Amino acid sequence: MNPYLVPGLIVVVLVTVGIGVYGLRFARTTSDFLVASRSVSPAWNAAAISGEYLSAASFLGVAGLILRYGVDVLWYPVGFAAGYLALLLFVAAPLRRSGAFTLPDFCEVRLGSPLLRRLASVFVVFIGCLYLVPQLQGAGLTFTTVTGGSYAWGALLVGVVVTANVALGGMRAITFVQAFQYWLKLTALAVPVIFLALQWQSDGRPAVTPQPGATFPVATTVVLEQDAVVDGVPLEKGQQLSYDAGAPVPKVSTVDANFGADWLRPGGDGSLFATYSLILATFLGTMGLPHVLVRFYTNPDGASARRTTLVVLGLVGTFYLLPTLYGVLGRIYTPQLLMTGRTDAVVLLLPEAALGGGHLGQLLGALVTAGALAAFLSTSSGLLTSVAGVVFTDVLRAGRGGSIRDFRLATVLAASVPVLLSLYVSNMDVSRVVGLAFAVAASSFCPLLVLGIWWRRLTDVGAVAGVLAGGGASMAAVLITVLGPPLDGWLADAVGQPAAWTVPLAFIVMISGSLLTSKRVPRDVGATMLRLHAPETLRA
Amino acid sequence: MAADDDVKAKTDVNPERPARTRVVLGEAAARRRPADRAGTDLAEQTPIGEALVKGLMRAQLALALRLALVVVTGLGALPLLFAVAPGVGGVKLFGIYLPWLLLGLLSFPFLIGVGWAYVRWAERNEQDFVALIRRPEQ
Numbered sequence: 001m002n003p004y005l006v007p008g009l010i011v012v013v014l015v016t017v018g019i020g021v022y023g024l025r026f027a028r029t030t031s032d033f034l035v036a037s038r039s040v041s042p043a044w045n046a047a048a049i050s051g052e053y054l055s056a057a058s059f060l061g062v063a064g065l066i067l068r069y070g071v072d073v074l075w076y077p078v079g080f081a082a083g084y085l086a087l088l089l090f091v092a093a094p095l096r097r098s099g100a101f102t103l104p105d106f107c108e109v110r111l112g113s114p115l116l117r118r119l120a121s122v123f124v125v126f127i128g129c130l131y132l133v134p135q136l137q138g139a140g141l142t143f144t145t146v147t148g149g150s151y152a153w154g155a156l157l158v159g160v161v162v163t164a165n166v167a168l169g170g171m172r173a174i175t176f177v178q179a180f181q182y183w184l185k186l187t188a189l190a191v192p193v194i195f196l197a198l199q200w201q202s203d204g205r206p207a208v209t210p211q212p213g214a215t216f217p218v219a220t221t222v223v224l225e226q227d228a229v230v231d232g233v234p235l236e237k238g239q240q241l242s243y244d245a246g247a248p249v250p251k252v253s254t255v256d257a258n259f260g261a262d263w264l265r266p267g268g269d270g271s272l273f274a275t276y277s278l279i280l281a282t283f284l285g286t287m288g289l290p291h292v293l294v295r296f297y298t299n300p301d302g303a304s305a306r307r308t309t310l311v312v313l314g315l316v317g318t319f320y321l322l323p324t325l326y327g328v329l330g331r332i333y334t335p336q337l338l339m340t341g342r343t344d345a346v347v348l349l350l351p352e353a354a355l356g357g358g359h360l361g362q363l364l365g366a367l368v369t370a371g372a373l374a375a376f377l378s379t380s381s382g383l384l385t386s387v388a389g390v391v392f393t394d395v396l397r398a399g400r401g402g403s404i405r406d407f408r409l410a411t412v413l414a415a416s417v418p419v420l421l422s423l424y425v426s427n428m429d430v431s432r433v434v435g436l437a438f439a440v441a442a443s444s445f446c447p448l449l450v451l452g453i454w455w456r457r458l459t460d461v462g463a464v465a466g467v468l469a470g471g472g473a474s475m476a477a478v479l480i481t482v483l484g485p486p487l488d489g490w491l492a493d494a495v496g497q498p499a500a501w502t503v504p505l506a507f508i509v510m511i512s513g514s515l516l517t518s519k520r521v522p523r524d525v526g527a528t529m530l531r532l533h534a535p536e537t538l539r540a
Numbered sequence: 541m542a543a544d545d546d547v548k549a550k551t552d553v554n555p556e557r558p559a560r561t562r563v564v565l566g567e568a569a570a571r572r573r574p575a576d577r578a579g580t581d582l583a584e585q586t587p588i589g590e591a592l593v594k595g596l597m598r599a600q601l602a603l604a605l606r607l608a609l610v611v612v613t614g615l616g617a618l619p620l621l622f623a624v625a626p627g628v629g630g631v632k633l634f635g636i637y638l639p640w641l642l643l644g645l646l647s648f649p650f651l652i653g654v655g656w657a658y659v660r661w662a663e664r665n666e667q668d669f670v671a672l673i674r675r676p677e678q
Contacts, residue, residue: 317648
């Protein structure tokens with residue numbers, strides 16, 4: 001095992017706790033404690049939002065998808081960044097001015113309907129759990145890759161650590177901790193990539209897609225863990241395959257991947273419908289993620305919420321330049337992942353595979369592992385805090401009289417479902433599962449927020465109907481994808497990437513439902529709109 | 541009538557522009573308040589006040605939709621382009637295939653540029669609105 005690994009991970013945890021303790025010295029009131037201090041500058045706030053947002057799916061999953069499928073999946077990083085532009089254009093400033101802390105709060109402020117509030121809570125919990133699953137998957141995968149232990153133990157270990165952390169109040173939403181995590185994640189990918197590029201240069205710039213197909217850079221031995229057809233020859237479980245350096249990488253029937261021109265050029269076997277569905281889900285889904293919205297409350301006013309979002313767009317955009325390079329270089333230095341199907345591990349394995357097992361390779365390997373740890377610690381803590389908060393106030397109905405014990409119970413409840421699910425769906429791509437969470441958010445909260453902010457005639461009945469139709473349909477599609485049997489043909493596309501039909505459905509139902517019940521438009525809609533849109537300087 | 545008021549007010553903004561930067565003492569601002577009719581309209585939800593807010597909302601929504609259209613045509617049309625004209629996907633620039641360059645590298649500065657333009661123009665809309673409310677009554 002890599003000797004730098006354990007010290008690296010300990011340093012990450014110590015620095016995180018250290019900054020947290022340092023940050024606590026500034027927290028004086030309860031609201032300071034919950035949302036850091038409201039006097040945080042846009043730059044710090046933006047780094048904190050980015051730190052919480054860039055999860056295991058971004059850190060490990062995007063590079064893995066690119067290694068596997070090539071240019072078609074570049075839409076994932078583009079969409080993950082573009083979501084913040086949609087948030088900026090339609091939601092950021094008015095949402096901050098509404099004074100809502102969570103999505104259920106916004107429903108209460110805008111439409112004053114307890115039913116809608118409860119429905120929104122259900123969706124926050126569902127999306128939060130769905131988003132937690134890939135974080136734990138990433139943790140399990142990292143644990144297996146780095147220590148050779150079992151996947152389940154890794155996922156369980158991180159699940160328990162994060163739950164204990166949130167339940168005991170060890171890692172609250174402290175702005176400085178999250179901001180530090182962003183810079184750590186950026187460094188952990190940016191520094192190794194410089195050395196990787198230099199290595200690629202000194203190797204004589206090997207082609208990413210050589211003519212006869214991908215080849216092994218060094219002699220490699222693979223053990224089959226299940227029956228598979230390798231290059232047309234059926235083989236049984238337990239068989240050992242050895243390849244010399246320079247031998248072509250065979251195609252394995254159980255691993256779905258693109259090769260040659262399919263990988264290099266757009267429009268391989270991914271259909272146009274799936275691509276547009278993915279674009280719609282990621283562009284519109286970001287605004288509905290529970291842990292993202294909470295952070296906007298930290299801005300002092302609407303104008304600074306807008307500036308913060310712009311800085312987030314810059315920070316996130318900078319980060320997403322890097323996973324693409326890992327995916328491409330992984331094609332050259334770690335082609336064996338295309339056989340095993342564990343492509344999500346490419347970021348962790350690439351430094352040592354390309355630079356050799358010397359001190360440099362090991363140091364950089366420890367650095368990316370530390371970054372991965374930061375990725376799932378920060379995102380899952382933020383997510384679990386938001387989900388547990390909603391379970392605490394809206395499901396357990398604890399309200400103001402709720403005790404700390406109730407909050408801890410809520411945390412354990414909120415964590416148990418995703419931990420169990422992560423054990424079950426270990427073979428799904430991390431980024432795919434995250435894409436599903438975005439699809440649900442885009443078909444439930446996006447219409448609710450956009451119409452709630454810009455359309456006076458929205459009614460509570462219309463909103464409930466729209467969320468039930470769009471959100472319900474996408475939720476069903478997700479459950480079928482994760483738990484159901486594999487599907488074929490157009491049905492597979494429509495269920496696997498539902499956003500292209502569920503988002504328009506939600507908008508249409510919400511608008512027509514509101515028009516049909518136009519008598520139920522809240523009487524104070526004028527005052528609400530004034531509050532959402534007028535600059536704070538006019539409030540005397 | 542309310543709409544007329546809105547249009548007239550908008551044309552009034554430009555000649556009034558220097559007034560916006562004036563620094564007013566708290567005392568002077570308090571003395572001016574009874575004459576600040578637009579502000580009262582806004583707070584008391586009169587039809588004029590409502591029309592003023594509607595005007596601001598319309599301006600902000602139009603700006604957001606226009607910039608969203610820029611992104612939809614700039615980025616959203618790419619999959620269709622690659623599907624309709626597969627030759628475009630094979631063009632190489634600086635030794636890199638065009639789709640990789642467009643999506644992996646250039647899309648991010650494009651998004652940031654659109655966001656920057658939005659923040660600038662949205663803030664200008666709000667400043668105009670504040671100037672409109674705060675303008676001294678003739």
